Amino acid sequence: MPPTDLLGLERRSIRSRLGAVLQEPGEQRPSKATAKSEARNATIGAWQARWQATSKAAWTGCVVPDLGRWLGRTVPWVPLTFHMAQALTGHGCFQWYLHRMGMATSPRCWQCADDSDTAEHTLFQCVYWEGFREALTSRLGHRPNTIDVSDIIYGPVFETLPLDPIDKQAVLIEAEEVFKLFYRMVENILTTKEDEERRRQAAERPPNSPN
Template sequence: MEDSRYGTRTIGAILPVMEKWLGRKKGALTFRVTQVVSGHGCFGHYLHKIQREPGPQCHECGAVDDTAQHTLEECNRWVVERVALRAVTGVADLSLHSIIVAMLGSERKWEAVASFCEKVMSQKEKAEREREASADAPPLRRRRQGRGREPMLASSLSKASGYRTRTARPHRRCRGEGDQAFLIPPSIVRVPWR
């Protein structure tokens, strides 16, 4: 049952307002909002579950179990961000269900939650990268080395799909509106089989 904890938490928070959630015209789910809602992110509990941390404790405050809910509601490191979130949403109870209901209440409240998630998760991710890069980090913590994304993407497209893949030249400089230069990153180019 522990493995389904986050799925249960998310479903329990959204299910009572499912119609409103699905029918909303505003509010994009960003990467970091999704991390907080799902519990799959730089949380000690999740990192321990996927065997990237030796234990589930919080690196910020030392709490025994660093979950998404701990980050949202309890961790002392995020008091300032939490005060700003409560000020805009008017929510005293920061349970996931209360946050979801607030997000659905107005675009301003949605943006406040998204801003909280962005600020907090970006800082947690930065700290995680620093721990991974540390010379004395145990092997479990170190950033995994391996193939890049392009070879995996290329191999996922098969001859059966009617396409072969090749990589484009990396970072071509182009001109956008108002003569602003921007870079086109390397990408996968789909070419029909001959």
């Protein structure tokens, strides 16, 4: 959902366009549907500009750089799971993030001792998780990387889909399969990583401490 203030502006702009006093003879007010869809496009444009300007969302901006495509995606509109949200925002079980938030002593990766355990490192670079990437790697024909994420989560651009219904269906099914493999990879890596993190923390705790 776009931010509330932008939605407020959008509603006001629709109202003022529909209620505007006509200046020219023969001038017509836009239809309600046109005014609504034009206002929504303006909202998405403003939202995207804001998104790109927000350094806090740097990782998300990297993988979801095009809000228009995100909202018009051709893969199934499944709700973001807890882990998928972590993967797309970079806010989760990543030592780099935990360290920045004061919840870890170092940004170092526990699995491979890399200096910086970011979402990108965990999902695409850390050798420790290589086995979890295999299915997606063989489907894509290459190791998945950050650049692949936007195509995977948006699906093919609607306008570029084949006109032939059977070809079109094949492209959409392929996109859905890749999308499911990506979801599964993210779930598997992050679930396992959290389990390992819990075990590691429990092992570090003095024997008599609570929890």
